[in-house]
Amino acid sequence: MRISVYGAGYVGLVSACCLAKLGHHVVCADIDEQKVEKLQKGECPIYEEQLPDLLQEQLETNRLLFTNDLNLAIQNANAHFIATGTPSLPDGSADLSQVFAVVARIAREANTEGVLITKSTVPVGTGDQIQALVRDELSRCNKNITLHVASNPEFLREGTAVNDFLNANRIVIGGEDQALHLLRSIYQPLIEKGIPVLSMSRRSAELSKYAANAFLACKVSFINYISQLAEEFDANIDDIREGMSLDFRIGPHFLQAGVGYGGSCFPKDVLALIQLAKSQGIDAKMLEATEEINRGQKNWAFKRVFQHFEGRLAGLIIGVWGLAFKPGTDDLREASSLVTIKALEEAQVELRLFDPVAGRAARQLFQGKETLTCCESAEAVLDKKVDALIIITEWPEFKNFPLERLKEKLGTAPLFDGRNCFGLTQVAQAQLAHYYSVGRPVVREFAAFRSSSGCQ
Numbered sequence: 001m002r003i004s005v006y007g008a009g010y011v012g013l014v015s016a017c018c019l020a021k022l023g024h025h026v027v028c029a030d031i032d033e034q035k036v037e038k039l040q041k042g043e044c045p046i047y048e049e050q051l052p053d054l055l056q057e058q059l060e061t062n063r064l065l066f067t068n069d070l071n072l073a074i075q076n077a078n079a080h081f082i083a084t085g086t087p088s089l090p091d092g093s094a095d096l097s098q099v100f101a102v103v104a105r106i107a108r109e110a111n112t113e114g115v116l117i118t119k120s121t122v123p124v125g126t127g128d129q130i131q132a133l134v135r136d137e138l139s140r141c142n143k144n145i146t147l148h149v150a151s152n153p154e155f156l157r158e159g160t161a162v163n164d165f166l167n168a169n170r171i172v173i174g175g176e177d178q179a180l181h182l183l184r185s186i187y188q189p190l191i192e193k194g195i196p197v198l199s200m201s202r203r204s205a206e207l208s209k210y211a212a213n214a215f216l217a218c219k220v221s222f223i224n225y226i227s228q229l230a231e232e233f234d235a236n237i238d239d240i241r242e243g244m245s246l247d248f249r250i251g252p253h254f255l256q257a258g259v260g261y262g263g264s265c266f267p268k269d270v271l272a273l274i275q276l277a278k279s280q281g282i283d284a285k286m287l288e289a290t291e292e293i294n295r296g297q298k299n300w301a302f303k304r305v306f307q308h309f310e311g312r313l314a315g316l317i318i319g320v321w322g323l324a325f326k327p328g329t330d331d332l333r334e335a336s337s338l339v340t341i342k343a344l345e346e347a348q349v350e351l352r353l354f355d356p357v358a359g360r361a362a363r364q365l366f367q368g369k370e371t372l373t374c375c376e377s378a379e380a381v382l383d384k385k386v387d388a389l390i391i392i393t394e395w396p397e398f399k400n401f402p403l404e405r406l407k408e409k410l411g412t413a414p415l416f417d418g419r420n421c422f423g424l425t426q427v428a429q430a431q432l433a434h435y436y437s438v439g440r441p442v443v444r445e446f447a448a449f450r451s452s453s454g455c456q
């Protein structure tokens with residue numbers, strides 16, 4: 001089939017490459033000229049496992065083309081996947097201007113019947129607004145063609161996006177029969193692999209995506225809330241998590257205490273759902289609490305550092321391992337690292353930063369800031385004597401960093417582990433001077449020495 005994808009960001013790019021892999025002819029249009037130029041040369045603008053190879057492979061088949069010419073994309077296809085951004089407006093609601101700009105353009109330029117499919121995460125009822133916009137544009141241009149509107153929310157996760165698309169645990173589609181029929185034929189190769197397709201109303205499909213993200217965000221905030229209690233009562237969140245997660249009704253996923261969720265989806269989708277609920281006069285306390293707990297949790301590292309140094313932070317040198325909002329991506333959007341860095345900068349701390357893949361994005365973001373140094377490796381952060389080290393992203397190379405070496409490098413400097421990368425026994429054995437982690441007792445070299453020598 002001939003398909004067009006609008007937006008070549010994390011979702012659009014992955015979708016375009018994967019749809020080409022399924023055998024379709026795909027034109028992917030984006031307004032960002034530099035991005036398109038890179039993509040057409042086979043250069044992947046984002047860090048995403050499997051994507052560079054898939055991009056090369058599909059460009060070579062000539063089934064995949066990137067362009068700035070939206071008209072070319074519109075004329076190419078009768079299935080139009082919209083994957084542009086839906087960032088937050090100042091009040092938290094979703095900014096749909098990119099989506100509507102594409103819709104209006106398609107309605108103005110299309111010459112044949114087709115289906116407009118929203119892959120972007122959009123509030124319930126957006127499909128209806130799109131339908132109305134299409135109707136207005138078609139009548140304004142005196143066109144007698146039909147453009148259907150369907151919803152096909154995307155559930156991929158950054159870091160495993162290609163695999164998530166090609167081996168999705170479900171495909172959700174919403175709309176009228178004709179549109180759903182077209183979507184089923186597009187996904188036929190995946191349906192044949194046994195991936196379930198859930199057909200529903202367009203509004204239910206739109207709400208499914210927000211419901212899934214909000215639920216996961218709630219889970220993260222819930223365990224972080226319990227971790228706050230654990231810290232106060234000297235309990236251990238690892239044990240509590242195990243105590244909870246072996247109950248099959250709860251399960252272990254998204255129950256890892258840490259410095260909060262970030263990225264381009266959970267924060268903005270929770271905010272958008274709050275606004276959506278309020279627009280209907282429905283109370284949003286549960287979602288507001290989720291958001292508020294997360295906002296507080298992103299300050300965990302700064303608060304602990306502040307307490308440890310009794311507020312005397314000016315002039316300290318602090319290392320930060322991990323900048324991306326999670327491992328496996330170079331995405332810094334809403335990353336907890338940014339909150340920690342900003343607070344430490346304001347406290348006049350000199351920072352030495354490292355992330356295995358988000359370094360380039362960080363250099364761009366922090367350009368011209370003299371008190372921030374982006375280092376080339378985790379070890380290089382510690383080449384200059386630091387007063388403390390903070391871990392914000394649980395990259396495997398940090399988790400596997402030998403603790404004896406860390407002890408050697410840190411000396412008496414404390415380690416603030418915002419992702420609980422190390423076991424407490426391991427830390428005690430390595431005799432780190434001070435080890436702070438989320439929802440677990442603080443480990444101190446002195447305390448470890450006292451207990452091992454039998455002193456009280």
Ligand SMILES: NC(=O)c1ccc[n+]([C@@H]2O[C@H](COP(=O)([O-])OP(=O)(O)OC[C@H]3O[C@@H](n4cnc5c(N)ncnc54)[C@H](O)[C@@H]3O)[C@@H](O)[C@H]2O)c1
Pocket residue numbers: 006007008009010011012029030031032035070083084085086098101102119120121122154155156157158264265
């Ligand atoms: N990132 C994720 O993990 C993820 C997962 C599932 C769903 N989503 C949703 O998918 C949507 C896209 O997210 P993303 O992370 O890919 O965004 P993104 O910001 O990475 O990409 C959006 C792209 O759209 C392009 N664009 C903007 N206006 C355009 C126009 N008029 N015509 C063509 N291109 C245009 C931008 O240049 C950009 O490249 C959002 O609604 C998001 O919530 C994202």
